[in-house]
Amino acid sequence: xxxxxxxxxxxxxxxxxxxxxxxxxxxxxxxxxxxxxxxxxxxxxxxxxxxxxxxxxxxxxxxxxxxxxxxxxxxxxxxxxxxxxxxxxxxxxxxxxxxxxxxxxxxxxxxxxxxxxxxxxxxxxxxxxxxxxxxxxxxxxxxxxxxxxxxxxxxxxxxxxxxxxxxxxxxxxxxxxxxxxxxxxxxxxxxxxxxxxxxxxxxxxxxxx
Numbered sequence: 546x547x548x549x550x551x552x553x554x555x556x557x558x559x560x561x562x563x564x565x566x567x568x569x570x571x572x573x574x575x576x577x578x579x580x581x582x583x584x585x586x587x588x589x590x591x592x593x594x595x596x597x598x599x600x601x602x603x604x605x606x607x608x609x610x611x612x613x614x615x616x617x618x619x620x621x622x623x624x625x626x627x628x629x630x631x632x633x634x635x636x637x638x639x640x641x642x643x644x645x646x647x648x649x650x651x652x653x654x655x656x657x658x659x660x661x662x663x664x665x666x667x668x669x670x671x672x673x674x675x676x677x678x679x680x681x682x683x684x685x686x687x688x689x690x691x692x693x694x695x696x697x698x699x700x701x702x703x704x705x706x707x708x709x710x711x712x713x714x715x716x717x718x719x720x721x722x723x724x725x726x727x728x729x730x731x732x733x734x735x736x737x738x739x740x741x742x743x744x745x746x747x748x749x750x751x752x753x754x
Contacts, residue, residue, distance in 0.1 A: 584614055589732075622693065673715070696726040711736075724737075
């Protein structure tokens with residue numbers, strides 16, 4: 546067994562630990578962290594699909610590629626659906642700056658963040674709206690047939706996908722090779738063309754329907 550991580554004892558040690566965590570989070574959500582963030586989304590999706598893999602199988606191609614993450618024969622294009630008006634990067638940066646300037650634990654207490662509560666919706670509606678919008682984007686017109694669209698849902702007040710609401714015939718018309726989503730611990734393959742990677746076809750909820 547490995548050594549048990551040491552728990553900070555003093556306020557100074559606790560502040561230093563919090564600064565380190567906040568700095569890692571800042572990097573993760575920065576432009577420089579985009580590739581690592583996309584690989585993390587794919588890894589979470591694969592884990593919740595109960596697919597065995599190793600991290601080295603997830604690769605970020607060159608920046609001009611329309612593919613965000615390569616995994617075996619899959620070409621994942623990763624998009625996140627956040628709450629409307631979300632300013633996460635700004636909030637993460639503000640938290641880090643407050644921690645960096647703090648001399649005591651009392652200094653890290655700032656004004657509470659106020660959020661607009663988004664109206665209730667369904668994840669399926671969010672997915673179909675996003676997949677439809679991206680399908681008409683000229684960037685993907687010539688490549689979407691070979692792309693596996695993976696939508697990461699962090700928007701709140703959205704109900705999980707139910708198999709009976711998926712319309713594979715309508716999704717097929719959008720032209721993507723496959724469409725999947727990750728919402729919390731729910732990983733769902735909504736649609737997969739016959740030439741999509743085998744592991745996506747096997748996980749497709751509408752296979753054979």
